Amino acid sequence: MGDKVAEHEPSPSPMPIIPLQVQRKLVERGSQKGKGIAVFTSGGDSQGMNAAVRAVVRFGIYLGCKVFFIKEGYQGMVDGGDNIVEANWRSVSGIIHKGGTIIGSARCMEFKERAGRLKAAKNLITKGISNLVVIGGDGSLTGANRFKQEWSSLLQELVETNQLSTELATTFSHLNIVGMVGSIDNDFCGTDMTIGTDSALHRIIEAVDAIIPTASSHQRTFIMEVMGRHCGYLALVAGVVSEADFVFIPEWPAEKNWPEKLCKKLEIERKCGHRLNIIIVAEGAIDMDGNAITCEDIKKVVVDNLHQDTRITVLGHVQRGGAPSAFDRILGCRMGAEAVLALMDATPETEACVVSLDGNAAVRVPLMACVEKTQAVTKAMADKNWELAVKLRGSSFQRNLDTYRMLTKLNPEITGKGVKPPSGLTDCPGWNLAVMHCGAPCCGMNAAVRSFTRNCIFSGNNPLGIHNGIDGLIKGEIKPIGWSDVTGWIAEGGALLGTKRTLPEKDFAKCAENLEKHKIQGLVVIGGFEAFSAVLQFSQQRDKYKQFRIPMVVLPATISNNVPGTDFSIGADTALNEITEICDRIRQSAQGTKRRVFIVETMGGYCGYLATMAGLAGGADAAYIFEEKFGIKDLMRDMDIMAYKMDEGNIYRGLILRNEMASENYSTDFFYRLYSEEGKNKFTVRQNILGHMQQGGWPSPFDRNVATKMAAKTVNWLIEQLTHVAARDDGSGTVHADDPSTATLLGMRTRSYRFQPVEDVAKETDFTYRVSSDGNQWWMKLRSIMDILAQHDSTYEVEGLDPTSTTDGETM
Numbered sequence: 001m002g003d004k005v006a007e008h009e010p011s012p013s014p015m016p017i018i019p020l021q022v023q024r025k026l027v028e029r030g031s032q033k034g035k036g037i038a039v040f041t042s043g044g045d046s047q048g049m050n051a052a053v054r055a056v057v058r059f060g061i062y063l064g065c066k067v068f069f070i071k072e073g074y075q076g077m078v079d080g081g082d083n084i085v086e087a088n089w090r091s092v093s094g095i096i097h098k099g100g101t102i103i104g105s106a107r108c109m110e111f112k113e114r115a116g117r118l119k120a121a122k123n124l125i126t127k128g129i130s131n132l133v134v135i136g137g138d139g140s141l142t143g144a145n146r147f148k149q150e151w152s153s154l155l156q157e158l159v160e161t162n163q164l165s166t167e168l169a170t171t172f173s174h175l176n177i178v179g180m181v182g183s184i185d186n187d188f189c190g191t192d193m194t195i196g197t198d199s200a201l202h203r204i205i206e207a208v209d210a211i212i213p214t215a216s217s218h219q220r221t222f223i224m225e226v227m228g229r230h231c232g233y234l235a236l237v238a239g240v241v242s243e244a245d246f247v248f249i250p251e252w253p254a255e256k257n258w259p260e261k262l263c264k265k266l267e268i269e270r271k272c273g274h275r276l277n278i279i280i281v282a283e284g285a286i287d288m289d290g291n292a293i294t295c296e297d298i299k300k301v302v303v304d305n306l307h308q309d310t311r312i313t314v315l316g317h318v319q320r321g322g323a324p325s326a327f328d329r330i331l332g333c334r335m336g337a338e339a340v341l342a343l344m345d346a347t348p349e350t351e352a353c354v355v356s357l358d359g360n361a362a363v364r365v366p367l368m369a370c371v372e373k374t375q376a377v378t379k380a381m382a383d384k385n386w387e388l389a390v391k392l393r394g395s396s397f398q399r400n401l402d403t404y405r406m407l408t409k410l411n412p413e414i415t416g417k418g419v420k421p422p423s424g425l426t427d428c429p430g431w432n433l434a435v436m437h438c439g440a441p442c443c444g445m446n447a448a449v450r451s452f453t454r455n456c457i458f459s460g461n462n463p464l465g466i467h468n469g470i471d472g473l474i475k476g477e478i479k480p481i482g483w484s485d486v487t488g489w490i491a492e493g494g495a496l497l498g499t500k501r502t503l504p505e506k507d508f509a510k511c512a513e514n515l516e517k518h519k520i521q522g523l524v525v526i527g528g529f530e531a532f533s534a535v536l537q538f539s540q541q542r543d544k545y546k547q548f549r550i551p552m553v554v555l556p557a558t559i560s561n562n563v564p565g566t567d568f569s570i571g572a573d574t575a576l577n578e579i580t581e582i583c584d585r586i587r588q589s590a591q592g593t594k595r596r597v598f599i600v601e602t603m604g605g606y607c608g609y610l611a612t613m614a615g616l617a618g619g620a621d622a623a624y625i626f627e628e629k630f631g632i633k634d635l636m637r638d639m640d641i642m643a644y645k646m647d648e649g650n651i652y653r654g655l656i657l658r659n660e661m662a663s664e665n666y667s668t669d670f671f672y673r674l675y676s677e678e679g680k681n682k683f684t685v686r687q688n689i690l691g692h693m694q695q696g697g698w699p700s701p702f703d704r705n706v707a708t709k710m711a712a713k714t715v716n717w718l719i720e721q722l723t724h725v726a727a728r729d730d731g732s733g734t735v736h737a738d739d740p741s742t743a744t745l746l747g748m749r750t751r752s753y754r755f756q757p758v759e760d761v762a763k764e765t766d767f768t769y770r771v772s773s774d775g776n777q778w779w780m781k782l783r784s785i786m787d788i789l790a791q792h793d794s795t796y797e798v799e800g801l802d803p804t805s806t807t808d809g810e811t812m
Contacts, residue, residue, distance in 0.1 A: 032344050033064030036128040038084065040070035040077065041101040042108075042136035042143075045320060046182045046196025048328030049101040049135055054092040054619075055336025056133050058789045061089060063344065068129060073136075074108035074143065078116045080123030089791065093651055096333075096619040097323050097584045099199070105136075114154075117147055121154040122163055130172040131343040133336075134179050135195070138188055138374050141179040145352045145367050151175040177352035178339045179367055180332075184319055187231035189377065190370030191356030192396060195335065198327040200227070200234055200319040201241075201701040202577075207315055208242040208278060209491050209698060215276035218309060221266065221302055223295045225314045228282035230378060233397065234319070235282035240404045241447070241704035243490050244278045245269065247408075248285035248293050250381060251389045252401060256288055259301040265408075266306060272484060277308075290384060326580040326617040327573065327702060330782075331357065333616055337785050338362045359751030360567055360778055403709055407454055430459075431722050433522040433715065434515075435481075436466035436473065437499035439530035442559050442571025442695060444703035445495045448526050450486040451711035457483050459719060464518060469500035469527075470534060474510040478518045490704055493574075493697055501530050504537045511538075512547035521726070521735050522551045522718040524711070528558025528569065529770045532745060536758045539743035549738045551721035553714045554745040554758065557707070559694055562607035564772035565761040566747030570710070573702040575603070575694045576613050583618040586688060587653045595646050595683040597621075597654035597675055601668040603694050604659050606769040609779055610694070611659040616786045621645075623657040623786060624666075626769070627777075635666065639675060643682050645791060654683065710746055710753070717746075717755055750778070 039056040041049050053069075060067035067087045070076045076083030095102050110116035124130070134144045151174060158164035181188045184200035204226055215222050226234045232249025239247035246262055248254055255261070266277050285293040295312045302310045324332070338355045342364055352367040373392060380389040390398055435452050437445055449465070456463035467477040489496060504511050515523075523538075525531040531554050538548045556563035559575035579602055590596040604610040608625025615623030622638045624630060638656075645651045656675070658668055672687040679685060699707075725737040737743075744755040766773040 027063065027341065027344075029062055030064035035063075035065045035131060035344070036068065037065045037131045037133065037340065037343060038068040038070050038124065038127070038129045039103075039133040039135070040073055041103060041105045041182065042073035042134060042140035043105060044137065044183065045100045045105050046184045046194070047099045047199035047320070047322065047324035048195040048332040049182050050092075050095040050098050051324060051329045051332030052135055052180055052182070052195060052336040052339075053101065053103060054096055055333045055785070055789060056340055057087045057092045058089065058791075059337045059340040059785075062788050063340065065131075065340075066128065068127060069103045072104040072106040073140075074111040074120070075106040076104070077120040077123060078108060078110050080119065080126070084123060084127050084129075094619075096329055096617075099320070099322055099324060101135075111143060114150070117150060118154055118157060120147070121151065122158055125155075125158075125164060125168055125172050128172075130174065131176045131346075132178070133339045133343065134177065135182045136179075137181065137183045138371050141181070141354065141367055142371050144177045144179060145371070148175045148177045148352050174348040176343050176346040176350065177367070178342045178346075179352065179354040180335045180339055181354060181356065184234065185228050185231045186233040187228075187374065188370060189373035189392065189394065190354055190365045192359065192394075193327075193331065193357050195328055195332055196320070196324070197233070198331075198702065199322065199325045201237060202325050203319045203322055204234060204238045204315060205242055205701050205704075207313070207318070208238065208244070208280075211313065212276065212278070212488075212491070215278070219270075219275045221277040221279065221308045221310045223279045223281060223298050223302075223310065223312045225281045225283055225295050225312070227315070227319050229284040230381075231393075232282040232284070233393075233400075235280045235285075236397070236400050236404060237701065237705060239280050240400055240407065240708060241490060241701050242278060242280070243488065244280045245408060246279045247404060248279075248281045248298070250282060250284040250286050251377075251393060251397075252386060253286050253288045253290075254293060258287065258293075259305070262298070262301060263305045266302065266308070270306075270308075274487070288384070323581075323584065325700070326576045326613065329580070329617040330613060333785055333789065334362050334782065337788070338364070360748075361750055399709060400705070403451075403712055406458060406712070407451065407708070409458060430461035431521045431719065432462045432464060432519050433524070433718055434464040434466050434478065434518070434520045435497070435524045435526065436469060437495045437497055437526050437531075437557075438469045438503075438534045439499060439501055439527035439558065440695065441493075441495040441499050442528075442557050443493045443574035443697060443699035444570035444707040445497075445499075445526050445557050446486075446489040446492045447699055447704045447707035448555055448557065448570060448711040449481075449497060450489040451708040452524060452715060453481045453486045454483060455712050455715040459715060461715075461719070464520060465497050468498035470502040470504055470506065470511065471500045472498065473504075473514055474502075474507050476514045476517065478514060478520075490708070491698060493699060499527065503530060504534050504541075508537075508541050508545060512545040515547040515550070520550065522722055524553050524555060524714050524718070526555040526557050526570070528556065528560060528563055532556070532563055532565075532758060532761070535743055535745070536762055539740065539758055542738055550735045550742075551718050551725065551737050552743045553717065553755070555707075555710055555714060556745065556747060559610065560604045560607045561609040562605055562771045563745070563747075564765045565745045565749075565756050567750065567778055568706065568748050570703055570707045571699075572609065573706075574697055574700040575610060576617065577700050578694050578697050579610060579614040579690060580617045582688075582690060582693065583614065583620075583655060583657075587655060590653050595652050595654075597642060597656065597679065597683050597685050599656045599658065599668060599671045599675065599685065599687040601658050601660055601687075601689040603690070604661070605771075606661045607771050608659045608662070609777070611657045611662070612779055612783055612786065615655075615657045616782055616789075618655060618657070619789070620655040620657050620786065621651075621790045623659075623783070624662040625659045626661050626663070627775070627780065628783065630663070630666070635671075635674060636678075639678050641791065642675075643679060646682050706748075713753060714746055717744075
């Protein structure tokens with residue numbers, strides 16, 4: 001099968017976004033008093049469902065609605081009775097960290113028949129419910145939409161058979177439906193990520209990372225089967241972020257000669273000294289003829305041809321288990337809040353919608369348009385139109401596939417199949433591209449270096465590693481990096497190249513001298529605010545030092561997520577998961593004891609990203625940050641709310657997060673003393689300063705994936721720039737990159753990656769506090785959700801996107 005999508009295939013139409021008439025609308029407490037909402041989960045369970053249920057219940061109560069659980073999915077709706085119960089604040093306390101769904105899920109054949117839907121309609125109206133939030137897959141959402149379409153005729157039949165009064169039928173004349181997609185497979189078109197996908201990837205990567213040491217010890221090949229009967233997303237992304245040697249997925253079937261290709265690759269790698277191989281197989285994997293490819297089939301090929309010690313591991317429902325990741329908890333909270341608002345905005349003419357994620361923004365999209373596109377993928381696969389199937393999965397899926405295929409190519413250094421040199425330097429074997437770190441280490445840095453290295457080599461260029469940051473550049477600690485040198489780096493935390501906080505201003509002359517000595521023609525600096533400052537300083541010194549007139553890129557990597565010009569930094573997701581997991585353990589430590597409040601200090605400098613997002617993911621009662629000023633009156637108000645919740649029996653354990661730079665005078669110790677004094681006879685208090693635990697651990701799937709793709713984009717950009725800026729020098733290799741646009745920062749802004757001149761980014765930077773100065777960070781808008789879910793008075797500003805804006809969504 002060719003490498004490119006067939007040009008004659010029609011491009012899939014972009015998913016329409018329902019215009020949000022409520023954009024920028026502020027929603028007040030109690031503004032929807034009297035309305036009835038029910039929430040239920042249906043189909044397969046997924047981690048993060050409980051976070052979504054919690055958000056629906058608490059947000060609905062905040063608006064004044066009566067909120068109901070429908071237990072056991074559609075079956076509970078049909079059976080009625082005790083399966084439909086009113087929820088209160090305490091009903092959803094202590095569930096955000098739990099996997100599965102506390103209200104249950106079940107298959108229901110009865111609801112597929114009109115008689116079953118008739119019972120369901122009667123049960124809902126009896127409870128005063130005409131607003132439904134359904135959390136499930138495409139089958140569950142399709143069933144809900146059919147229910148909505150039939151609602152009028154169902155009510156009419158109930159009236160005609162004297163099961164329902166005309167008055168009630170008039171009062172509840174229309175049914176509003178809003179869906180959230182809960183599925184670990186990420187197989188629903190219309191959203192970048194479904195609830196549960198990120199957590200499932202965590203389980204898979206944890207398993208792969210755990211298997212690697214034992215596989216290496218015995219020189220084994222492991223074949224791992226992951227879920228994905230109709231969608232290969234989990235297998236594909238797991239392959240990208242785990243250094244798997246081969247991946248089998250249904251959307252991109254293996255070629256007929258896959259046994260020969262597989263054996264050749266494994267054989268060459270073993271000859272090069274590799275002690276193990278990992279093969280990941282989606283349970284729905286097929287070949288080009290549509291025949292199933294099983295783990296046993298693959299094992300037989302490897303054993304019969306290579307005689308390798310080969311084992312099979314089927315992860316099965318382990319992928320659905322465990323605590324939800326921080327991403328899925330936050331996704332559930334955001335989707336749940338937006339779903340309630342979508343119901344409140346609905347009119348009789350409003351079509352059913354799905355609340356989905358587009359980049360890092362919440363949007364509402366027509367439910368059936370998403371279902372139809374999802375079904376179109378199935379049809380394309382049935383027709384063996386694989387190019388169209390991949391295209392319909394979306395740009396993110398396509399980029400993951402392209403990245404996987406490039407990174408798993410056979411090493412050009414071994415096979416001798418290098419790529420032709422770039423045009424413009426016909427006598428040059430390739431560009432000399434260097435990579436270095438600058439600033440504090442974080443998880444994902446090594447994944448970026450690995451991707452950078454292999455993309456360089458595969459494109460016919462020469463990667464160089466500058467060790468120990470700017471100090472290493474000054475001392476000339478610069479060495480070539482080979483393909484095999486970065487094997488295994490994707491799973492390593494920290495920064496294996498070494499990093500320092502030193503900036504170029506320490507010795508511009510030496511930096512310039514060593515760039516020239518090693519003939520470096522392009523530079524990538526991976527790090528946080530120091531990396532941005534370093535490239536900015538290089539750019540500002542170009543008039544004095546011609547050696548800095550080379551294309552340069554900053555890859556933002558810091559747990560603080562404070563680099564201006566980007567919504568996300570490599571490493572922040574891993575740190576967020578570490579904080580969330582630690583907070584889970586801290587709260588668990590008080591299980592069975594008296595009421596207790598924990599004061600937890602997070603890192604982040606003057607950026608409140610970690611405290612805010614960890615507060616949302618951990619179900620914190622409050623999170624204090626530098627960006628949102630507070631005083632003693634605010635502290636006392638929040639302390640009184642904590643005491644009230646303890647007195648009312650709503651909670652037994654409290655969690656307060658404080659960013660390390662939230663206030664110069666209101667320190668973590670001050671918080672501890674205040675709560676200890678004012679909470680006497682109500683609760684005890686403990687404080688925890690998390691420190692460098694937040695920088696440790698193993699990179700999350702998100703950080704591995706983003707780092708890999710950003711580094712690949714960076715190599716392509718450098719090559720493109722060098723092709724232009726060196727053309728005027730007749731192929732001598734000298735580069736003249738003096739335009740500001742050749743010193744950039746690669747940032748993820750809302751829904752797309754952008755290369756932005758660092759000099760432009762500097763104009764929106766507060767260098768005193770090392771943050772963006774525009775004060776419009778996307779995550780600040782989520783603080784009101786956290787406050788509402790923690791029973792604080794707050795005013796929620798509806799999320800939403802301008803439906804006319806272009807879409808280039810990217811998550812994993």
